[in-house]
Amino acid sequence: MRPVLKFGAAAAVLGIATVAALSAWPVGVEPEPIELVGDIERGAYLARASGCIACHTNFEDGGAPLSGGAPLPTDFGTFYPPNITTDPDFGIGAWTVEDFARAVRQGIGPDGAPYYPTFTYPFYADFSDQDIADLWAAFQTVPPVAENAPSHDVVFPFDQRWGLKLWRAAYLDDPATEPLDGKSDVWNRGRELVRGATHCGACHTERNLAGARVLDAVFAGNDALPGGNDAPSIRSPDLIAGGWTVSNLAYALRTGITPSGDAFGGSMGEVVMYGTSFLTPSDLEAMAIYLLDSDVAGIEMADAAIPHATEGEAD
Template sequence: MATPFGTFYSPNLTTDPENGIGRWSIEDFAMAVRQGVSPEGEPYYPSFTYPFYGDFSDQDIADLWAAFQTVPPVAEVPPDHEVGFPFNMRWGLKLWRAAFLRDPETESVEGRDDVWNRGRELARGAAHCGACHTGRNIAGARLETAFYAGNDDLPGGDHAPSIQIEHLVEQGWTVDSIVYALETGITPSGDVFGGGMGEVVQYGTSFLTPEDRLAIATYIMDPGDDLPDPE
C-alpha cells in the first residue's frame, strides 16, 4: 500500500510459527485486532484498519480466530515497510493514537430498529466504510467533519466518492440498488465498480448474507445523527 508516509506491506497471517501468527494466543490476536498492538507491545501502523475493530465482541474475536486457524502455514517472510524518517519511529505512533484513535461507535442507538443498528455496526466497524470514503488530515487521521464525504487521495491514486445521503440520492442510489451493488458490483447506471471498491465487493461484501447487505444499505441511506451538521 503506497501512501504519502511510505509503502506498507501486509504481514504473514498464516499459521506458520516463525513468520506468521502460529505462536500467537487468542489473547495476542484479540489485542492486535481490537487495539492495534502486537504481542511484543508495539503499536501497528494504522494502515491496518484496527481503529474500526475496537468494539468487536468476544464472539467476533473467537470466530475470527477459528477462521485464521484453518489457514495453512506458509514460511514466507513479508517485506519490511518502506517508511522514512520520522514515520519509521514507532514510538511516534503512541502520540498518533493519543491524538486520533477513537471508539468506532458501532453500538446500537435507542429508537432505531435491528436492521439499522446492524448496518451501523457493520458500516462503522467490520466493513470500515469510512476508511476510504472519509478524507484524511496531514497526519493520516480521518476528518471527523468529513464523515463519508469522499476521498480523492487514496493510496495508489484511487479515489472514493461521497456516500453522504444527498450525493447518493443525486446519483440515483436507493437501498435496493446499494444492496444489489454490494453483491454484484453493478451501479444504478449499469456501470461496475472499479479499483478498490471493486475488490471490496469481489472479496468482501459479495460474501455477506443478504440480511447484512440490506442492513448496510439501510444505514448508509439513513445515517441519522451520525453525519456531522453542515457548516
C-alpha cells in the first residue's frame, strides 16, 4: 500500500475512533435523589422568571403552552425548543424529578446526550434542590400535548451532538449568582436573578464563532441576535448614560414601556410579556438595583408605578 493511502487509512481509523470515544464519553454528574416537596406557586413563578413559557411556546402558530416548536434561527441552523408538557411520549411525562434536575442544571437529557446551548441551562446550574422540586411540581400541572416539536434543522458538523461535549469542555461556565459580601440583600437578590434565572447575559453578551458568550464582554451588548435583533449594553455606566434609574428600569421590566414612552420590541418585548411582567415589585427593584449598581437599601419606588403586581415573594 502506498504511504499516502496508508496515511489516509490510518487517519480515517483514528477519526472513527475519536468520534466513537467522544460519543461514549459521559458528561455531567448523576444527580442526588430529590425527595423535597415542591411548591407549585413558587415553581410557576420561577418558570416565568426563567423564560420557560416564552421559549417553549409557539405563540405565533397558536401552540399550546410549553408544547415547543417556536423556531430559533441562528448561524448554525434553526433550533426548535422541545415539548416539555406532561405528555409521556412527546413531552417529559415519563421523566423523573432527577431527570428534570439533570436537564435544567446540567443541560443533559435522560439518555445522557447533551443539549444544545440554545437551551439556557448554564444560567440555571445553581438552582437548589428546592428550586428543582418547585419547578417540577409546577410542571406536573401542565396539560399533556401529544405533539412532537420539529427536529432541529442544523447544518453539519453542528448536527453531531458528540461535538457538544467538546464545546462544554471549552466554554461551559458556572453562573456568578452567589451573594457577595459587603452588598445588601436586595443587590444580591438582583444578582441572583440577573445572572441566573432571568439570564440577561444570554442576549446582552456578544458570542464568539463557536456560539459561546464572550465572558469579558458580559452585558456589553450583542448586535447579532437570532432573527436579526440586537441587544444593547446593560452595563451600569451605559444604563445611567441612557437615563435609566431604578424606578424607570423596574417599571420597564414590568410594563415594557421605556422612559421615553416607547415600548420594547422584538425579543425583549417577549421577555417582558411572558417573563418579567410576572415578577414582584421587590424582585424587579432588585434587578434594577443590581444592573445600575445602585446598592442603596430602601430606594423609594411606589408600588403604584408597577400596577397589578403579582402577589407573594419568590424567596
